[in-house]
Amino acid sequence: MDAKRKAPSLVDLCIDLAIENVRYIGSVSGLDSNLLERILPHCNIPQLTRIENCTKGTDLSPVTDKLWKRFYEMEYGVDNANRVIERMQQKKVQFKWKQLFEAKKKEREEAENKISKKLKQSYAESLAEKQSRQTRMTTKIPPSKRGFWGGSGSSHLTNYKSPLMKKAKIEFLKSPESINHNAVKRTFQSSSTSISRSVAAPSRPNNPLRINGASSSGSFNPTSRR
């Protein structure tokens, strides 16, 4: 004989559906607290906040206060919650756990903002210090120390602002070593074109005719080949 199975109650069926769709619930106005006791514990913080905000004209705290206490303990620790309870007992005041939760959240946010501000400031300071030590591109051109013609001649003397340096330079230019050096330089520069033509051939390994020609021709100038 089959035992008669009792159908689940309509209340239970509706509660199961409500729990499944708790993220869509807004106002629970008119719902008996026995029903709320079964549904609201399935809410997370944003869901419970939304339900409380949507349910205008009804104080849900008889059901939700213990839920907020649980959220407080989960978020900030049981020790913190116990300390709050002690303080309330000492001062003989009673606050709702939702208020306590929101106050603690604000306090934490302010502390975090302060710390992040300090971090940003110290980072900016250290960055500024680093940048002050770096070389930077500038549009200013320093005054050139050499003349346009590469060192010989007297035009470079005008670049010396210190009279002592100017005098030292004049004496150096008048010295025999400097005169000899400049003479050699001038000779070297004037014969540079003929040297390039005659010595260019040996430097090209792919052209054997030119190399042979260079060794036997009379165009080769032994004096330039020092």
Place this chain on the structure above:
Amino acid sequence: MTPQETVKLVSADGLEFVVPRNAAMISKTIQGMLSSPVTQQEELHFPEIRGVILKKVCEYFSWALRYSRGEESEFPIEPEIALELMMAAYFLDT
């Protein structure tokens, strides 16, 4: 079905639902109302329950009867009426 075997349920917006007595008795509230000597007629008014909700309640009654006879199935509930139906079911103790 004879009139004695049925009962009429009337919603807030005037919709009438005639259901078998044994189906309506699934609701303990209706059971109490029908057994009360005060109720002479077999017509029960529910000024706080809308027609669409009362209709769903009657559908539940017939589903529950079939379920208890062994015809197990799922009872579909539209999510948008879930809270209101819950309140009605709570009131009707069903």
